Amino acid sequence: MQYRHAGPADRTALDAVLVSAPGRPTLPVRLTVELLGRARSHLDRPGLTVWDPCCGAGVTLAVLGLLAPGITALVGTDVDPGPLDLARRNLGLLSPGGLAARADELDALSARHGKPAYAEAARHARTLVPAGCPPWTVEVADALDRDRTRAAVGERRPDVVLADLPHGRQTSWAPTTAGAGPEAFLSAVGSVLDPGAVVVAVDRGRTLPVPAGVRPLERLRVGHRAAVLLRAGDLHRSPSGAGAHSRA
Ligand SMILES: C[S@@+](CC[C@H](N)C(=O)[O-])C[C@H]1O[C@@H](n2cnc3c(N)ncnc32)[C@H](O)[C@@H]1O
Known part of the structure; x- marks a missing residue:
């Protein structure tokens, strides 16, 4: 992937400013900024509300708040309450x-x-x-549970979802119900969004599976990671997105 929106600045010092826990993987800073830039290029709006439904320690959201201008609100949810205090500390930097x-x-x-x-x-x-001091919220919610995430997102209407999906032993899908994975995640999260919103998901591996019939806006490979950008409205129209909640 060619970087179009994030320069090659040395971000090592920023990594040290953020609070993280051993064994908890986070997205590289430059990739985080690049993915938001790409999502923004598919949207025509001045301010963005960004939601990370797998926010963990909140590093992705804090990096965006610190480095990306034009963010009007940050929303973090995660099924595991464990790392959310770290998320509150990182977002407290804003x-x-x-x-x-x-x-x-x-x-x-x-x-x-x-x-x-x-x-x-x-x-x-x-x-x-900081690029801005947007208001933020952090809450426990299972991203696969449409009612729970809809309640957690509340009246906020995210323009962008940016999620580093669970992978490996430290951050596996929970609950470990059959069918938990990227496709179920994309359908569930898409159903909570306005049709124009853009979903960015990143996973380890060569490719990231998307729900049947959905054509991504972009597919990217970055080292050992794969990313997709999708329009929420396209997720609504997929068979597994049936029951999507239209907020437009
Ligand atoms: C790779 S980590 C994300 C790291 C995060 N972006 C950060 O900045 O710290 C993946 C996260 O997905 C969460 N997760 C696993 N299953 C989930 C689910 N069903 N709903 C929401 N979050 C989930 C894990 O608890 C973990 O925090």
């Missing part, structure tokens, strides 16, 4: 004083552990100017 507080925390870690990398991250946190 609040006034959030980066300064994180810089103080990193300086304290540097002093305690004698690690210059923490001090470097603290310096970065102090110089970082």
Whole structure:
């Protein structure tokens, strides 16, 4: 894949500013910004509400809030309540004083552990100017449960879904019901969205399966990852999207 929307800037320092947990995979920063840029290119609207239905530690949403201009709201949901405190801390960086507080925390870690990398991250946190300070929410919801996610999204009308799907042992699909996987995810999430919204999903592997009859706007390969961009209205029209909830 050729990057069209995100430059090759060194994002190592930003990774250190964000809070993550060992073994919890996150999308690379540059890829996150690129995928939002591609989703935006399929939309004609100035401000975007972005929803990550598998938000985990909230790294994807926090990266977008910090680096992507024109975001009006961020919505995070995940079936597992475990990482949501990390998500609240990462999204807290977007609040006034959030980066300064994180810089103080990193300086304290540097002093305690004698690690210059923490001090470097603290310096970065102090110089970082967030692209915006959009309001955000984080809630527990199973993305495969249409009623639950519809309730969690509430009156917000996401323009873009950006999700790094569960893969591997640390982040497998839950509940492990038969049929859980990318296709069920896309149908369920699509049913909650307005027809014009764009869904971006990323998975490990060579290709990402989509519901029968749905033609993606784009298919991408990035190293060991595959991504698709789809229009929610196309998901509504697929046989498995039947029962879609139209909000237009
Ligand atoms: C690859 S991680 C996402 C990492 C996340 N983007 C971040 O920034 O930290 C995949 C996430 O999917 C979640 N997940 C698994 N099954 C789910 C489901 N049915 N509904 C919602 N989230 C689910 C896992 O709990 C995990 O947090």
